[in-house]
Amino acid sequence: MTAIIEAQGVSKWFGEVVAVNNLNLSIESRITGLLGPNGAGKSTLIKLALGLYAPSRGEIRVFGSRPRNNNAVMRRIGYCPETDYFFENTTGYEFVYWLNRYWGMSRRDARRAAEAACELTRMTERMHDPITAYSKGMRQRIKIAQALASSPELLFLDEPMNGLDPRGRDEMYALIQALADAGMAVVVSSHILYEIERITDNIVLMYRGTLLAQGQLHDIRGLIDRHPHAIRVESRQSCAISKDFLDLPDVTRLEFEENALVIRTREPNACYALLNDMARKNEGLIEGITCSDDNLQSVFDYLTR
Amino acid sequence: MPIYTNTYRQYDGQPRHRFRWLVVVEQELKTLAKFRVFKLLCLAAFLHIIVRLLQIVAYDVLAQDPNNPLQLIFANLDVVEIKASTFFGFLYLQTSVMFIILLYSGAGMICNDVRNNLMEIYFSKPLTWVDYALGKIMTLVLLGLSITALPGVLLVGLHNLLLPGMETLQASWWWPLSIMAYSLLIVIPAALCILACSAQLPSQNYATITIIMALVADSSLAGLLAGLLRQRNFLGVSFPLALRRIGEVLFKDTRVLFTLSWHWCLLFVVAVTLFALFIVLRKVRREEIAQ
Amino acid sequence: MTAVIELTDLCVSYRDMRALDGVTLSFGKGATGLLGPNGAGKSTLIKTLLGFVRAESGAIRVFDLEMPARAIDVRHRLGYMPEREISSPKVSAVSFLTYCGRIFGMSRVDALERAHEVLNYVKLGDSRYRNMETYSTGMLQRVKLAQAILHDPKLLLFDEPTNGLDPDGRIEILNLIQDIAERPGVSVIVSSHLLPDVQHVCSQVVMIDKGRVVQSGDIQALTPRHDNHFEIRFRDNDAACVAALRAAGHRCERLHPGNTWLVQCAGADGVRTIFETAARCSTQVRHLQPARHSLESVFLQAVGKD
């Protein structure tokens, strides 16, 4: 797959505040999750890719050319910003319609595309109401509608799940998945891990303006496999279990909690094997096995620490 | 060794309820002081005060001293002479600077709080809408007075210090009163009108342009009516000139622009002021309680 | 124990839209979650409690005070963290909080001292001296939380407190709220559409949809453990394991995303069968946890969707 977005040594600072620092990155044409805590520089990166900001240093290329004030690039991009701002006194339909016109569509195309986009986001019923009367979910959908109306090749969604209720989020997941299946490249930024986990395992991790890691989620997990794991075993007989683990060479630490045992190990495989053995032999001995170190959260925690 | 928990303590102080608007005033002034343009505008107002100060010194010290070589020049210059209308002139010139300063600081005062979603926070505290509105109004009023009435009265005081004697006092005892009255007359309507616009319009820029629009339209209308009807009393339609008319009476100025009774002018000014006050209060009340 | 808030048959309308429709509720001490989709009426309820929105009919009593009439007295003992993003150009967090304290009625010294204290508490570091316009969403959220607890109120209303926060920030804010809720004599109402948030902080929950209360009660009671339901993750070879389990009559469903499976063991068989199956397929069980009804499913049931 070819890289759609390529950043080489991109830095961006506002006054004395560094938003993005020396970023080298290439994003390919599928769903990419842009992940990082607040203030990590996700929005700045998106705005750099959109050409809303000029990089203070370095170069960012989208579809092979610089995006800033570049209409050829903009024609292929859709953007759904994080903030909730709209033209004053407009209805949802008009909002999409005028943005279509600004896109350079003819009146007829703009009208048709606006209607189609509203239908896609299931806004047809309410599209002639003023935006001020919309709920958070509807505002989000109308923002998506304006981004999709020109059927872009690359779609940026800045925190699209923010403030949506579970149903709204489900719809958003489905839409993003469907768009990606249709061949659209989607860049989704989020700070909530399981949201990204739910759509893609192709992630870009950012922290304090720097790139922490990029790649498949399990690649990144493999990267940190040497990092000690903490396996939590729930059992009423944690003392009995612990004895066997004392003999394992790579166990670094055993912690006892109420009805639970936490095993810290450098060799998770052997521990799991032992646990599985025990469980097979004694029904009811082990009530639960959880490892807080094998999800995205832990990847993130590990890398940012 | 005692271990202290890292949490916030229980608050057991007794909240005070009086003069809560003063807190609003204080905060607004502190914030304004951080704007460079605001400081520049204040500097402009200050420069004018300095000029007047020099004028008083020139007249009271140099022009009275027969041994001074400059005495002849200053004694014969009409403009330098300190009389009641000198302070009228000072306030009249200061009005435009005051207005610009109030416009700069007041146009965003209410609408920015609304836009930045701060109203909910303020009103979730036991702050009444009266306190809030009063705080905003008083900020502008105090700001305005501090560059009109305050220096005016101080300058009169200085004049009396430099030229001590019964004569000066007799001539000038009513000056501070006039200065106070006129300053209040120019500051309060300006402050309220600006805040009314700020309350009614979505952003400070719209507030500014609306008030300018109203002012310009009003003034030019008055000028044209007066010019074309050959009846100078129509100048009273202009808000600034109506104020000026009252000022002429207050300072017993002889250079009368038009002869319309000052009662009408005062009525006009008071009506506009009350209308603006009504708008400000209504809006702030609605911010506290929707519907 | 008396209820802190009592609502009787509360109706609120915005023009022609009915936002709250006959809500009868009472909130006691401790933390209560207010759960519902966007536009369900959560914010309206909170604003009605604050006196920002006037009720069409019904009675509100907060701290045994008649609400719209005694609003000022109620606000003395109440803290509110609004949903909408705030900003205050050219003002630092310390200055803003001092201001909030002073409009509450504290003396200057008290306000400044408490401002620093609560900023420490919400862990807003040295950036407290910076202008608030340079703050990130998370920092602004902390400022909002700080101003709500500044005057040590007995009733706290949090409207979507974790909106727009990253995981760490979210946990921190939730932990802070939990900590606040555990202070003696404090009642906390947390409105959220994020179910894990409510689960994290609250013991009680009230579910609202379309302006009506659809479900309320104890969270533990609402989310019982499934019998013989387990969340399982294998090291690898999922397909074979699942096929084998299904062949043995167990129900397997995949949890999205990732490779976690919800397994319902048939009959009296316990976990052991699962481990045995895994061993037969030469893999390991790496994750095992008794499944619990999520608040989400309870909610969806209550609302009657899906």
Next chain:
Amino acid sequence: MNANETMLEKGMRTVDLDSPQDGNRHMTLPDWLLQGRQPAYRGYFAVLQASCGHALQTLLRRRRLALAALVAFLPVLIPIALSFLSSSRFAESGNVVFVRLAEDLYVNVFTPLMALFFAGMLVAEDIEMRTMTYILTRPASRSAWVFGRFLAFMTVASLILICSCALTFAASTLHADLSLTRTTDLTLLIHYFGVIVLALLAYGAFSVFLGAFTKRPIVYGVILLYGWQYVATLVPGLVDFFTIKKYTDALLPLMATQRNVTEIHTALGTFTREVFLVSAGKAVVALLLITAVSLGATIIAVLRREYAADRAAGG
């Protein structure tokens, strides 16, 4: 996160096994969203049209427009009132009434006012309301966008002023010495139309530039257009060449030529000041130049500035 939280509690959902993909509710996309189905891109002119159309719609929907129109149409009443009030006492010359209104009010007061009122917020509004990000992410030529907005402003502002001016002219014919049918009078009217339009161009473009360049275009506009222009005409020397009023004055048919020497009353006394006149041709060139330079600067500002960076209002 709480270690005991189950996956279900974290918000994960079970999925239907029959679903082909990883389980999100399946969604079929309409044809137009598929690749290569982008609508036709109409380019520069379409954007200009859109920008103009949108700005017109926004302007026309505002209550502000009514306020501006109300103010602009007030002068129409003056000649009418005049004819009722004073015809018995003294005969007004309709010509003088109209010329005074046109010069003192329309050209010198209303054009800068309308410029600030409408043009000052043309670009500033999108920056302030933070809708600029939407526009800047369209493949829209920035110059087309600015020109479109400016065109909308010119249409609305000149329509208001020209209609109002024409009505004032008609009302002035109630007096003697001015007629709706006489060619010289009509030429005069058309002359004023021209001056108004040219003044609007220059003032408008300058205001647009202020809006794109500063956060408080109106305050600066008031200081410059009313404060500075007034001061510059008082100060002896050539500083008044740096005002727009100088050139609009030069275009006025009657009064301007009589004003090569002005008396200035100041606190220090009255003195005379020689005014260097500009020829009408040069004035037109100067006004057009101001327009072009201001619009150019606006476009450069839009191209170069990063409007998406602003967070708080009123900073």
